[in-house]
Amino acid sequence: MDGWQWQLGIAGGALTAWVLGVALLVLWLFELRSMRGESDRKRRATLGALGGLGILCVYLLSLQVTLVRETFEEIAGGTVLLLDNSRSMTLSGARGSRADAVRSLIAEWQDDGRVNPMVYSFGSSTRGVAWDGLAASYRPTDDTTNLREALDHALGKDAGSEIGSVVVVTDGADSRFRADSLALDAESPAVHAIIVGGDDPLDDQAVVSLRADATAYVGVPAIIRANVRAVGALRDRELRVQLWHESRIEQEVVAVLDADGRAIVSFEVVPNRVGRALYRVLIPELREDEVPANNIRAALLRVGRERLRALLVAGRPSWDVRFLRDFLKRDGSVDLVSFFILRAASDLTAAPTNELALIPFPTDELFREHLGSFDVVIFQNFDYAPYEMATYLPRIHDYVQRGGSFVMIGGDRSFAEGRYAGTPLEAILPVKIGAPGALEGSFRAEVSKRLSRHPIVALGPDPALTRQAWKSLPALRGANRIAGVKDGAQVLLHHPRARLDGRKLPILVVGEAGRGRSAALMVDASWRWRFAADDVTVGSDEYELFWDRMVRWLTRDPLLEPARISTDRERYGIGAKIDVSGLLRDQRYEPMKNAAAELSIEPSEGDAPAAAVETDEDGQIRAELSAPTESGAYEVVASVEGEEVAREVFLVEEGGDELADLEAVPDELRAVAERSGGRSFLGVSDVPPLSELASTTRRAAGLVSKQPLSTPWFIFLTIAVLGATWVLRRRWGRR
Amino acid sequence: MRAVFGVRWGRLFLVLACLSVVPMPRAMAFGDAAGVELVSLDLGQGVQEARSVTERLAWEVRKRSSVEPLLEPGRARLDKASLFRSPFLYWRGDDEFPPLSDEAIEGLRKYVHRGGFILIDDATAGGEGFDRAVRRELLRAFPAMPLKPISRDHTIYRSFYLLDRPVGRVEGPAYLEGVTYGDRIAIVYSRHDLGGALQRDSLGAWSQAVVPGGEGQRERAIRLGVNLVLYALCTDYKDDQVHAPFIMRRRGAGR
Numbered sequence: 001m002d003g004w005q006w007q008l009g010i011a012g013g014a015l016t017a018w019v020l021g022v023a024l025l026v027l028w029l030f031e032l033r034s035m036r037g038e039s040d041r042k043r044r045a046t047l048g049a050l051g052g053l054g055i056l057c058v059y060l061l062s063l064q065v066t067l068v069r070e071t072f073e074e075i076a077g078g079t080v081l082l083l084d085n086s087r088s089m090t091l092s093g094a095r096g097s098r099a100d101a102v103r104s105l106i107a108e109w110q111d112d113g114r115v116n117p118m119v120y121s122f123g124s125s126t127r128g129v130a131w132d133g134l135a136a137s138y139r140p141t142d143d144t145t146n147l148r149e150a151l152d153h154a155l156g157k158d159a160g161s162e163i164g165s166v167v168v169v170t171d172g173a174d175s176r177f178r179a180d181s182l183a184l185d186a187e188s189p190a191v192h193a194i195i196v197g198g199d200d201p202l203d204d205q206a207v208v209s210l211r212a213d214a215t216a217y218v219g220v221p222a223i224i225r226a227n228v229r230a231v232g233a234l235r236d237r238e239l240r241v242q243l244w245h246e247s248r249i250e251q252e253v254v255a256v257l258d259a260d261g262r263a264i265v266s267f268e269v270v271p272n273r274v275g276r277a278l279y280r281v282l283i284p285e286l287r288e289d290e291v292p293a294n295n296i297r298a299a300l301l302r303v304g305r306e307r308l309r310a311l312l313v314a315g316r317p318s319w320d321v322r323f324l325r326d327f328l329k330r331d332g333s334v335d336l337v338s339f340f341i342l343r344a345a346s347d348l349t350a351a352p353t354n355e356l357a358l359i360p361f362p363t364d365e366l367f368r369e370h371l372g373s374f375d376v377v378i379f380q381n382f383d384y385a386p387y388e389m390a391t392y393l394p395r396i397h398d399y400v401q402r403g404g405s406f407v408m409i410g411g412d413r414s415f416a417e418g419r420y421a422g423t424p425l426e427a428i429l430p431v432k433i434g435a436p437g438a439l440e441g442s443f444r445a446e447v448s449k450r451l452s453r454h455p456i457v458a459l460g461p462d463p464a465l466t467r468q469a470w471k472s473l474p475a476l477r478g479a480n481r482i483a484g485v486k487d488g489a490q491v492l493l494h495h496p497r498a499r500l501d502g503r504k505l506p507i508l509v510v511g512e513a514g515r516g517r518s519a520a521l522m523v524d525a526s527w528r529w530r531f532a533a534d535d536v537t538v539g540s541d542e543y544e545l546f547w548d549r550m551v552r553w554l555t556r557d558p559l560l561e562p563a564r565i566s567t568d569r570e571r572y573g574i575g576a577k578i579d580v581s582g583l584l585r586d587q588r589y590e591p592m593k594n595a596a597a598e599l600s601i602e603p604s605e606g607d608a609p610a611a612a613v614e615t616d617e618d619g620q621i622r623a624e625l626s627a628p629t630e631s632g633a634y635e636v637v638a639s640v641e642g643e644e645v646a647r648e649v650f651l652v653e654e655g656g657d658e659l660a661d662l663e664a665v666p667d668e669l670r671a672v673a674e675r676s677g678g679r680s681f682l683g684v685s686d687v688p689p690l691s692e693l694a695s696t697t698r699r700a701a702g703l704v705s706k707q708p709l710s711t712p713w714f715i716f717l718t719i720a721v722l723g724a725t726w727v728l729r730r731r732w733g734r735r
Numbered sequence: 736m737r738a739v740f741g742v743r744w745g746r747l748f749l750v751l752a753c754l755s756v757v758p759m760p761r762a763m764a765f766g767d768a769a770g771v772e773l774v775s776l777d778l779g780q781g782v783q784e785a786r787s788v789t790e791r792l793a794w795e796v797r798k799r800s801s802v803e804p805l806l807e808p809g810r811a812r813l814d815k816a817s818l819f820r821s822p823f824l825y826w827r828g829d830d831e832f833p834p835l836s837d838e839a840i841e842g843l844r845k846y847v848h849r850g851g852f853i854l855i856d857d858a859t860a861g862g863e864g865f866d867r868a869v870r871r872e873l874l875r876a877f878p879a880m881p882l883k884p885i886s887r888d889h890t891i892y893r894s895f896y897l898l899d900r901p902v903g904r905v906e907g908p909a910y911l912e913g914v915t916y917g918d919r920i921a922i923v924y925s926r927h928d929l930g931g932a933l934q935r936d937s938l939g940a941w942s943q944a945v946v947p948g949g950e951g952q953r954e955r956a957i958r959l960g961v962n963l964v965l966y967a968l969c970t971d972y973k974d975d976q977v978h979a980p981f982i983m984r985r986r987g988a989g990r
Contacts, residue, residue, distance in 0.1 A: 341801050
């Protein structure tokens with residue numbers, strides 16, 4: 001009676017059945033009562049029993065009892081083969097390579113030839129592959145395993161056709177996978193799980209993951225946390241973890257593992273110089289370790305200064321100096337060292353030195369000892385000659401050429417008036433200085449049309465609003481005249497009327513100098529943007545935005561660079577797929593539309609670029625590269641017309657994320673198989689031919705019903721009982 | 736001929752000699768925006784006297800330091816946009832004045848908020864009228880920022896000269912008072928008649944006697960004036976680490 005359910009066919013259902021049952025019971029009781037006059041007890045019992053039986057038979061007939069059952073039919077369905085393509089399948093245990101075992105299994109199935117499955121390879125994504133030649137072409141390379149996505153793909157509509165069974169071949173090394181995350185129901189195809197290496201667990205110690213701040217600061221402790229793990233026979237062995245920097249070991253600790261064989265180890269490091277610092281966390285290799293590739297992981301720290309260091313040197317106090325110093329001083333991201341000339345040789349202080357709060361200009365300290373520690377040097381209306389600084393100018397020149405940055409702000413002691421023409425500082429400035437000459441009068445600086453997207457002057461969200469913002473700022477007064485603008489320099493602001501060589505007189509010019517950057521601002525009244533009466537035109541926000549962007553652009557804040565590229569992850573396994581995306585804009589910050597760009601990897605393994613791509617209408621690029629075949633730190637470099645425009649760093653590790661955590665989930669896969677009516681196998685040795693796993697699928701075929709009491713025999717029995725009762729009653733003298 | 740030649744060259748030499756004693760501008764003109772203008776507050780009375788003080792203060796600052804103040808500074812009203820042509824405002828008074836208009840109070844607030852510095856100088860040197868009116872108006876403009884004594888170790892006392900205490904035409908209290916806005920003192924209030932010690936008459940003689948310290952006290956008053964202008968221009972620059980060891984050493988040597 002498995003699967004059968006009974007129903008009543010009588011009109012009115014259960015209520016009618018109850019009423020009728022009670023009525024017939026009362027009828028039977030009346031009949032028994034009518035037989036009280038019968039003296040023969042045997043006759044009385046026989047008539048009572050036959051009467052009761054007859055009434056029961058009538059009752060059952062009138063109920064029309066029906067048995068109902070849902071039926072299914074088995075139909076032939078397709079077979080989906082899900083093949084794990086992650087690098088953990090390349091590992092070898094005591095019984096050999098997992099990949100070899102899979103190749104042999106596929107070869108056997110292909111020899112059998114009775115089933116032609118749809119094959120999907122899964123790893124970081126799930127994609128179709130050809131069945132023909134699969135045994136030879138199977139080369140696992142993916143850097144991640146995503147069982148859930150693969151099974152969803154096979155079980156869902158994406159498969160495109162009805163399938164009878166899913167055969168998943170994997171090592172099960174996806175610790176995130178849970179059986180109950182799958183939507184399995186009665187109509188789901190059977191899932192057969194073949195857990196390669198399930199009968200041959202690995203003995204392994206591994207650095208599963210590293211966590212470190214992407215940015216660290218010189219002299220400030222940074223923490224690198226390593227998640228380590230031991231499995232198999234190595235779980236009971238001592239697990240030593242070392243921290244290496246460059247080619248030397250810095251720290252070593254012994255990890256205390258929890259019940260799952262896991263531990264977190266923390267290392268404190270203090271970077272001592274700006275740049276990129278590569279740290280490696282390493283577990284010394286034991287002879288029994290079957291996966292030594294996951295014993296080492298690397299962390300790349302971008303080491304900067306906690307704050308930008310700025311040196312502001314002013315030829316004398318002025319409002320322009322006061323407001324710029326106040327702004328830089330208030331900015332928590334700037335560590336400001338300022339030095340103002342408060343007294344010139346000709347000034348008469350009328351006081352001995354010990355009554356003055358003046359100190360000697362520490363030129364040697366600033367420009368010889370500490371120059372390299374500054375991110376930006378600002379000369380604000382400062383003339384070098386009276387302070388015997390000629391010998392330091394070449395140092396400032398070299399500092400900028402090596403990657404520093406420099407700003408000269410105008411005034412009556414700047415540019416030509418400061419006698420900088422022909423000095424090493426002119427060589428790094430974006431302008432030609434020429435002969436002394438100043439422009440007087442009031443004017444509102446205008447932003448250059450072609451460069452209104454440049455971050456230093458982009459005060460509005462678009463060029464029109466930027467131009468409007470500049471027009472509304474308070475007027476400036478006076479400007480230094482220059483002799484010209486150097487090739488490659490960018491004039492961001494110009495005078496509205498005054499001209500230089502037929503073009504409007506530059507007010508703000510920026511440019512590159514070697515690996516550094518420089519700016520020339522030919523006015524000394526930008527403080528006017530901060531201090532004005534009119535609520536509408538006062539530009540206090542604009543003043544701060546302008547100087548903030550100026551400092552950040554000069555010091556190459558990545559967010560202000562015209563072109564940027566990024567990778568989808570920071571670390572990859574050997575040969576793994578790298579998704580690169582980015583935004584390419586030219587030096588005018590205009591998107592490079594439909595430009596041919598080349599992406600290459602440095603240090604390179606060959607001369608050819610890694611990829612050639614074309615930007616879209618918005619200057620966006622997207623490309624897929626392959627990670628190098630040796631571990632280390634690399635950079636993706638984007639170039640347009642042979643000129644580098646952006647770069648991004650990434651790591652290649654022999655182990656990577658895929659090999660880091662090899663904990664398999666056989667129980668979860670077994671649960672999936674059981675829930676779906678499939679089978680599971682630990683190892684490949686007992687796996688049957690694919691045709692045996694390629695089961696049909698069940699489909700609902702409707703309901704079947706039967707009425708067990710509505711048979712001629714039962715009706716005959718009822719009539720016979722009722723007839724016998726009537727005959728006996730007549731014979732024994734009753735009605 | 737020799738005599739003529741000699742007279743001619745002699746006259747030329749004389750002209751050149753005369754020119755050599757005329758003070759030459761130390762810097763070329765670069766518009767007036769760059770110049771530091773010590774503007775006097777115009778409240779309708781006593782503004783000429785205030786301007787004579789700012790002229791003398793500008794001259795002293797120019798002579799003693801590298802700052803290049805305009806030697807003929809102007810005046811400004813609190814309710815006019817011209818107030819914002821310079822972040823330095825000198826407010827001198829010797830008598831009680833009526834309450835400022837709401838526009839003037841708003842101008843005062845805006846001026847300080849946007850970075851202005853105000854030096855208030857009580858010329859009465861102990862009188863109550865001006866003092867009462869100043870305190871009343873400052874309380875109206877900055878109810879949450881009351882005048883407080885400025886401590887002796889504040890940067891104001893070492894922004895250029897090393898000073899122990901404030902003095903003016905009179906010795907006055909041993910402290911200055913100030914309104915702190917953010918991390919700077921935006922308003923300094925002196926009850927020492929600082930301007931009185933600086934004023935000269937048309938012939939260049941000191942206008943008023945300085946008591947009780949005489950010329951030594953006058954010099955210290957001038958130094959305080961210079962320090963206040965330098966503080967307005969440099970704020971806490973002298974608190975920077977680079978200056979600390981030098982100043983500590985000199986303070987130590989002076990004691």
